[in-house]
Amino acid sequence: xxxxxxxxxxxxxxxxxxxxxxxxxxxxxxxxxxxxxxxxxxxxxxxxxxxxxxxxxxxxxxxxxxxxxxxxxxxxxxxxxxxxxxxxxxxxxxxxxxxxxxxxxxxxxxxxxxxxxxxxxxxxxxxxxxxxxxxxxxxxxxxxxxxxxxxxxxxxxxxxxxxxxxxxxxxxxxxxxxxxxxxxxxxxxxxxxxxxxxxxxxxxxxxxxxxxxxxxxxxxxxxxxxxxxxxxxxxxxxxxxxxxxxxxxxxxxxxxxxxxxxxxxxxxxxxxxxxxxxxxxxxxxxxxxxxxxxxxxxxxxxxxxxxxxxxxxxxxxxxxxxxxxxxxxxxxxxxxxxxxxxxxxxxxxxxxxxxxxxxxxxxxxxxxxxxxxxxxxxxxxxxxxxxxxxxxxxx
Amino acid sequence: xxxxxxxxxxxxxxxxxxxxxxxxxxxxxxxxxxxxxxxxxxxxxxxxxxxxxxxxxxxxxxxxxxxxxxxxxxxxxxxxxxxxxxxxxxxxxxxxxxxxxxxxxxxxxxxxxxxxxxxxxxxxxxxxxxxxxxxxxxxxxxxxxxxxxxxxxx
Amino acid sequence: xxxxxxxxxxxxxxxxxxxxxxxxxxxxxxxxxxxxxxxxxxxxxxxxxxxxxxxxxxxxxxxxxxxxxxxxxxxxxxxxxxxxxxxxxxxxxxxxxxxxxxxxxxxxxxxxxxxxxxxxxxxxxxxxx
Numbered sequence: 001x002x003x004x005x006x007x008x009x010x011x012x013x014x015x016x017x018x019x020x021x022x023x024x025x026x027x028x029x030x031x032x033x034x035x036x037x038x039x040x041x042x043x044x045x046x047x048x049x050x051x052x053x054x055x056x057x058x059x060x061x062x063x064x065x066x067x068x069x070x071x072x073x074x075x076x077x078x079x080x081x082x083x084x085x086x087x088x089x090x091x092x093x094x095x096x097x098x099x100x101x102x103x104x105x106x107x108x109x110x111x112x113x114x115x116x117x118x119x120x121x122x123x124x125x126x127x128x129x130x131x132x133x134x135x136x137x138x139x140x141x142x143x144x145x146x147x148x149x150x151x152x153x154x155x156x157x158x159x160x161x162x163x164x165x166x167x168x169x170x171x172x173x174x175x176x177x178x179x180x181x182x183x184x185x186x187x188x189x190x191x192x193x194x195x196x197x198x199x200x201x202x203x204x205x206x207x208x209x210x211x212x213x214x215x216x217x218x219x220x221x222x223x224x225x226x227x228x229x230x231x232x233x234x235x236x237x238x239x240x241x242x243x244x245x246x247x248x249x250x251x252x253x254x255x256x257x258x259x260x261x262x263x264x265x266x267x268x269x270x271x272x273x274x275x276x277x278x279x280x281x282x283x284x285x286x287x288x289x290x291x292x293x294x295x296x297x298x299x300x301x302x303x304x305x306x307x308x309x310x311x312x313x314x315x316x317x318x319x320x321x322x323x324x325x326x327x328x329x330x331x332x333x334x335x336x337x338x339x340x341x342x343x344x345x346x347x348x349x350x351x352x353x354x355x356x357x358x359x360x361x362x363x364x365x366x367x368x369x370x371x372x373x374x375x376x377x378x379x380x381x382x383x384x385x386x387x388x389x390x391x392x393x394x395x
Numbered sequence: 396x397x398x399x400x401x402x403x404x405x406x407x408x409x410x411x412x413x414x415x416x417x418x419x420x421x422x423x424x425x426x427x428x429x430x431x432x433x434x435x436x437x438x439x440x441x442x443x444x445x446x447x448x449x450x451x452x453x454x455x456x457x458x459x460x461x462x463x464x465x466x467x468x469x470x471x472x473x474x475x476x477x478x479x480x481x482x483x484x485x486x487x488x489x490x491x492x493x494x495x496x497x498x499x500x501x502x503x504x505x506x507x508x509x510x511x512x513x514x515x516x517x518x519x520x521x522x523x524x525x526x527x528x529x530x531x532x533x534x535x536x537x538x539x540x541x542x543x544x545x546x547x548x549x
Numbered sequence: 550x551x552x553x554x555x556x557x558x559x560x561x562x563x564x565x566x567x568x569x570x571x572x573x574x575x576x577x578x579x580x581x582x583x584x585x586x587x588x589x590x591x592x593x594x595x596x597x598x599x600x601x602x603x604x605x606x607x608x609x610x611x612x613x614x615x616x617x618x619x620x621x622x623x624x625x626x627x628x629x630x631x632x633x634x635x636x637x638x639x640x641x642x643x644x645x646x647x648x649x650x651x652x653x654x655x656x657x658x659x660x661x662x663x664x665x666x667x668x669x670x671x672x673x674x675x676x677x678x
Contacts, residue, residue, distance in 0.1 A: 219503030
């Protein structure tokens, strides 16, 4: 007869990442599992560092408008918007009403296509490739609308302190309204599919439940917070640009699981579609384009803290001006910084197959998360394009 | 529940005697300068007045003021029912920047404190998850450099 | 259940992919594509080279036999397209509006016809077309 003297739990360490077919960007999740259940998760970051905060301090603040757009590809419009608003507050400029309406139009179009791609990625992770392809086909219409408005499909380059860089006329306005009319039945169809299809609901219901107390103590933001009943949205709190004048609603759900977070995103996409149609039919007249040759060259002393509601949550910039043409300090805090790094507690108790589902329901954007030092290169050699052309001929 | 009544309270009344002076950050956000030894008391008072589900720490920003010889650490706190963001500002000496940690009261400062330690060299007493190499690559860590300081060269 | 009707509709439709070399991709006229300087207007002030965020513009001296009255320093901008991010800061900051913009996006080629100095110098020969 044997007695149990000591019980030693053995847990298996499973590294997910940095390169893994289930993840889209490099992050390392060290998952410790006992059998099939997750007991501990450690998150390691730092694979995608590019040195952006130091780069802001070394270049003039006009070049900063283009640097800030390149922190993240899919939320480049909101990064440029919040940086430009911070600079406008330091300089004391005020854009015209028509420019403010056009800025909000660009941001809301981006919100629609960002929510569509994260839902497509969730379908792909579950193995539902047909739905991934269908959503991406309809997302192309939104990219075309953004190209008509700003001149670029992904990176918009639409913002400049004082206003915007291009204007729209009636022909373009009608084309964008036609595209929006075609997208509306598709968005409603996908939202209904996520609610009733058993392939999706069997894997998403009751997975990764977060309570409101966990959310505010760990500073999680965005649709992650709104899916658990915490009613916080920067567009309703700060009322920047024209969000105080357009009619819109804050969307929340109370269940707190992964399905609630994805359904909040579909509801927000339909709400953004309504906002875009309202803006296009109620555009004020006037001048929207700013003449870049007449803008001030020196950033005065002062500090500004601006926030914006990116598709992933609350994005904040803190800019300190130093009296020269370079800012003294720019601090960027992106929503994925808190949502991914602070959320190690929410995987405990679920099985390993739920780990990618929970990670994708927080909407990870790893390149947004990592900025801060500049790597100096060793030796540089300049080869111009004409040399490459000549090299090919000589051989 | 006294939640509805307590959200009407002004943060100045809650913090009371801990505030040294008051400043402004555009656009009209209030800054309360406090001494570094009372930061835990200030956060606990705010959490108890407004309730744990109505307040969260939005950003922790460290600024290296080279000429004045201090490193400032700013805590930006968002109070949801009042739709307001307030700033708690503390100043640490540049030669030895040490401050108490908040990680047992508010676990959400894990990311912010790690980033400020890795990039500026601010020590948080009581936080044993701090490590170099959280963001900074290993060849820079090997030289012992804190990259965001104004006199950093590598 | 509700995906079956969608799939059945798609069986009888054409594929959505654009068969590129046979069919042109539909692109807007004001898409941000290739840009180069018109030397009939450029006065060599170098503002575009100073303001470029990725330092892709280099000011070079004009060839020996060309002397222009409106360009006393004799410099013209040459853009290094592999470094350019097509933000169009050079286009909007130029004080005399000397940049010509196109919607050419097919830049993965090394032909002579798409190099910036060739395109700029050609504007002088054809007399400002």
